[in-house]
Amino acid sequence: LRGAAAIVGVADDVSPTGELERTGRALEVAMVLAALDDAGLTLGEVDGVCHAESSMAFAEYLGIHPTFTDSTMTGGSSYEVHLEHAAAAIASGVCDVVISVYASTPRSDRTQKRKMERRFPPGPNPMAEWEWPYAMRMPMGPYALAATRHMHEFGTTSEQLAQIAVSTRQWAELNPRARYQTPITVDDVLASPLQTSPLHLLDCCLVTDGAGAFVMTSAERARTLKKPPVYVLGASTCHDHMMISQMPDLTTTPGAVSGHKAMAMAGLKPSDVDVLMGYDSFTITALLHLEDLGFCAKGEGGPFAEDGKLGPGGSLPMNTNGGGLSFTHPGMYGMFLITEAVRQLRGESGPRQVADAQVAVAHGSGMVLSCMSTAVLGTEATL
Amino acid sequence: MADEAGRTGRAGPPEKTRMMEPPVGPDSEAFWEATREGQLLVQWCTACDEGLFYPRAFCPSCGTAAAVGEGLEWRRASGRATVHSFTIEHNPAATGATFSGGQPYVVALVDLEEGVRMLTNVVGCAPDDVRVGLDVTVTWEPLSDGRQLPQFMPASS
Numbered sequence: 001l002r003g004a005a006a007i008v009g010v011a012d013d014v015s016p017t018g019e020l021e022r023t024g025r026a027l028e029v030a031m032v033l034a035a036l037d038d039a040g041l042t043l044g045e046v047d048g049v050c051h052a053e054s055s056m057a058f059a060e061y062l063g064i065h066p067t068f069t070d071s072t073m074t075g076g077s078s079y080e081v082h083l084e085h086a087a088a089a090i091a092s093g094v095c096d097v098v099i100s101v102y103a104s105t106p107r108s109d110r111t112q113k114r115k116m117e118r119r120f121p122p123g124p125n126p127m128a129e130w131e132w133p134y135a136m137r138m139p140m141g142p143y144a145l146a147a148t149r150h151m152h153e154f155g156t157t158s159e160q161l162a163q164i165a166v167s168t169r170q171w172a173e174l175n176p177r178a179r180y181q182t183p184i185t186v187d188d189v190l191a192s193p194l195q196t197s198p199l200h201l202l203d204c205c206l207v208t209d210g211a212g213a214f215v216m217t218s219a220e221r222a223r224t225l226k227k228p229p230v231y232v233l234g235a236s237t238c239h240d241h242m243m244i245s246q247m248p249d250l251t252t253t254p255g256a257v258s259g260h261k262a263m264a265m266a267g268l269k270p271s272d273v274d275v276l277m278g279y280d281s282f283t284i285t286a287l288l289h290l291e292d293l294g295f296c297a298k299g300e301g302g303p304f305a306e307d308g309k310l311g312p313g314g315s316l317p318m319n320t321n322g323g324g325l326s327f328t329h330p331g332m333y334g335m336f337l338i339t340e341a342v343r344q345l346r347g348e349s350g351p352r353q354v355a356d357a358q359v360a361v362a363h364g365s366g367m368v369l370s371c372m373s374t375a376v377l378g379t380e381a382t383l
Numbered sequence: 384m385a386d387e388a389g390r391t392g393r394a395g396p397p398e399k400t401r402m403m404e405p406p407v408g409p410d411s412e413a414f415w416e417a418t419r420e421g422q423l424l425v426q427w428c429t430a431c432d433e434g435l436f437y438p439r440a441f442c443p444s445c446g447t448a449a450a451v452g453e454g455l456e457w458r459r460a461s462g463r464a465t466v467h468s469f470t471i472e473h474n475p476a477a478t479g480a481t482f483s484g485g486q487p488y489v490v491a492l493v494d495l496e497e498g499v500r501m502l503t504n505v506v507g508c509a510p511d512d513v514r515v516g517l518d519v520t521v522t523w524e525p526l527s528d529g530r531q532l533p534q535f536m537p538a539s540s
Contacts, residue, residue, distance in 0.1 A: 129405045130437045133532055134504050135480030136490040137472050144470035145492055152468070152515040196490075197471040245436070245492055245502045250468055 002265055003383045004091035006222035006229035007083070009039025010339040012212035014328040018179050019108040020209040025061055027103035031213035032062070039215045040226035041097060046215075048089060048098030050082035052332060058101070068095035074239065076279055077364030078102075079214075079334040080373035084235035086216045096217060103211035104330035127243055139281065140196035140204060142244035142368035147198050147284040149250040153299065158198055160302030161283040162189035165202050165325050167311035168280060172322025174312060174352035179206050180326045202325075203283040210330035212339050219383075230342045233359070233378045234266030239371035247369060251299075255292035255363060255372035262361075262374035263294070270294045273376075274357040275344045276316060277337035279365035280323040286310075289363050290318075293374070317354045320344060334364035338375070345379050358382050404526050411438040413457050418531040423462050423521050425497045429454035436499035462521035464493040464535055467500060471510040482524070489513050493535055507536030 011034035013020055013027065022030060036042060048068030051058040055069045068089045072081045079100055086098035108114070136142070150156045166186055172178035184202060192201035222229035238254035238261075241247045263269065270293060278289035287301035295316060296304040310318040321327045321340040328336060341360035343349045359382055362375045407415050410426075417424045425434045431445035435455075441447070442455060469491035475483055482488070489505040491513065505513050507522060518538040523531035 126408060126437050128403070129408045129411065131502050132403045133405045134490055134502055134534075135472070135475075135478045135482070135488070136470075136502065137474070137478045141470055141472070141490055145468040145490075148470060148515065149468040194471075194473040195477075197473060199470075243437075243502070245500050250492070 001087055001091055001235065002233050002267070003219055003231050005087040005216055006219050006231045007214050007216050007338065007342050007377070008222045008225045008227060008229055009035040009037070009041065009215035010213070010342045011035040011038055012210065012336060012339045014177050014179070014208065014210045016177060016179055016181070018206065018208040019111065020105055020211065023105045023108065023114070024103065027105070027211045028058065028101045028213075029062070031103060031211045032099050032101050035099065035213040035215045038227060039217075041215060041217070045097045046099050048086060048095035050086060050098060050100035052078040052102065066095070068098060074237070074371035074373065075366030076281065076332045076334045077237070077366035077371050077373040078332055079338055080235070080362055080364035080375050081237050081371070083214070083216070083232065083338060083362075083375050084237055084373060087232040087235055090216060090218050096221065098216045099213060100335075101213040102332060102335040104332065105209040106207050106331055107209050130245065131243055137196045139368060140199055143282040143284050144196040144199050145244055146250045146288065146369060147282075150284065150287070151198065153251055154302065156287070156302035158190055158200070159186050160306045161198075161203055161287060162186040162200070163306045163308060164280070164283040164286050164310065165189050167305070167308055167314070168319050168323040168325045170311040171320050171352055172326035175322045175327060178322040178327045179208050180322070199282055199284070205281045205324035205329035205333070206326070208328045208330055210328040210336065212335040214335070214338050214342070228346050228380065230345045230377050230379065231383060232375060233268065233382060234262040234264070234376035235374065236261035236265065237371065237373040239366070241370050242367060244368050251288070253288050253292050253365070253369045253372050255289055255365070255374065258372045258374040259293040259363065262376050266376040266378070268359060268376060273359050273361050274317070275320055275341060275354050275360040276318045277320070277341045277360060277362045278318055279333060279337060279363060280319055280325050281329070281333070281365060283325070285365055285369070286318065286323075288369070289365070292372070293361065293363060312352065320349060320352050320354060334362075334366070334373075337362040337364060341377050345377060404528075405532065408438065410440050414438055415530050417457075418523065418533065419529050421523055421531065423460040423533055424457045425460045425495060425499055427456050427458045429456060434458075434495070434497040434499045436501055458497070461496045463538065464495045464519050464521070466505065466513060466515055466517040466519060467492040467494050468515060469505060469513050471513070491535070493519060504534045505536065506534050512537070
């Protein structure tokens, strides 16, 4: 798979107000057209569609007849999984131009009092029987359980977790589109109300509107398009539970599998990574990624993060857009890991641009630490 | 207070309502029926001699499939368990849970003596007294249809 396919167009829409004017299909279509325009492609050239709800319904709405279709829904990591599947489909000749799109407007749905349809996984649902009666707060509860266990096993502290929120906010200060751009301190995080212990309010991601899309094609075709291609060097997905009681080890995510496989496919090691986009639904989520992807040893995520190396000017720039903690989080944030990774590798990230970024990792996390999907992306120089 | 069988002794429908009462899944009728008598059952695979949770027609450890007539059986659990991890919910209003009377409550993963892990609440003590490694024992919260929901409380209380 290495180097066979590339991301050639991206688009996203967020606002510091946390709310967008457009919603639903109109927002999705706008994202697709903007991403295609970014690539210099047209809708008529699209023959593959990914959508985490229904690629069929979305393709019908667009009036296109794709030969590759993917409705994979793994929660927040869905878009990294789409990327992986699209790369494989393109590499094997199944299709040529694939789009993936996401739009969700939970914040304005609430303020505008729009009716929300609540969707749960289809089929038998053991959660209703074995989890919901215990009133575990979702989605915080499972992450809080992981954090408590991590603290117990490794001595990780709330201060260390808070530093991740602080470093991420420092990136958001450089992003005029971020929801929150004012500096915070470790003390601010610890002083924010405890939600689901040990997680404080500022350990938790935002609830905002947001939308995005990306376009992929073959490496060969990518070189003929508008923007510098961002190549897929490695990709892998692994899930090991749906319910938190079924997670084999609360302190090791399936990212230890997907990350290792994706990096091996890319032929790279953690020290080769210039930008890490690691899904930060909560501070503990990001900390687990650091360990499972091999940036530090298991249990050492706290000490690793506490010197601020994840922030601007640090040795491991992480979540340079401001992340789910400070930039945007509409529910399934994985799309924004990809749009930011692509912009960093193109050198389009303005004040927050990481100098000479050649390799970026977009590491998505879905459901409750359930499904991890790792995409290793690189510039032409990395091929 | 709970008696020896772990029953809370409340008669009639529960005064406190919880967010949701559990449905009976396709493989767990025996589990829920036993709760009426204050008995905690664990499904056991006779082939690999391990417990499994949640109940299934298939043993995920060894592939034994009750669906094709192989051996999965129910065993009575001791009710003793250890807290593997826990969280204190400080914002009960956010979950809609009213069973704690609007006060912070504990959601925990506990490891039963029989080797399976389940999500539950730890009740019968101040939330701040809960620790990883705490020994707990089953207690029962009545449901509206006579079934009971297994919760856990400190073994020493």
